[in-house]
Amino acid sequence: MGSCDDTDRGCVFSRALLSRAAACDCMARRTLGEREVLECTQPVARTNCSLLRALMRERARFALKLPPGEAPLVHAQVLRLQCGGLLGLQQVLGAGHSDVHPDVHRLVVEAQARHGSLMALPWEPIVAAMRDWQPRRRRPGETA
Known part of the structure; x- marks a missing residue:
């Protein structure tokens, strides 16, 4: 879903973390060339x-007018989802x-504990x- 999470250890919610809209206890930062990569320390x-992330995309596909399947999303769509x-x-x-x-990891753990599974979320x-x-x-x- 993007260049920030294109490794097998890349953080799934890297765009939200890089935009400082979220945090995660399982995230580690490292540099790859000239860019910063966020990796998940817990498989x-x-x-x-x-x-x-897959459930978010599936459930919001119609409401956000997302392309079907695994078609790439533009940056703004990824930010909106994450x-x-x-x-x-x-x-x-x-x-x-x-x-x-x-905190992404805490939210996921709490959601699973309260609802039994992520699929059962409201x-x-x-x-x-x-x-x-x-x-x-x-x-x-202000500059970027």
């Missing part, structure tokens, strides 16, 4: 996050305040959060 956590999806999951679980960056409010998510606005004179 089981990466598998669970991969399932969550940042909005994690925010929606955080809201569904009541895990903290909306102004605190959600997807309607999560998809609504994805649909409503907006990137932060840059201030005048």
Whole structure:
């Protein structure tokens, strides 16, 4: 789903982490050439996050007008899925305040504990959060 997670250890939610919309206890940073790569230090956590990401894409495909199957997504679509999806999951679980960056691994563990599986999550409010998510606005004179 992008160049940041193209290795077998790449963080599944790397775009959300790099945009500082989320955090994760299982993430390790390293450099690869001139770019920063986020890797998952826990194979089981990466598998669970991969399932969550796949479910987010599947459940939000119609609402976000995503291409079918595994067709590549543009950066803005990936951010909407990852940042909005994690925010929606955080809201569904009541895990903290909306102004605190959600910890991805903790959210996944809590979702599995409360609902038995990630497939049993209440997807309607999560998809609504994805649909409503907006990137932060840059201030005048701010650079990337």
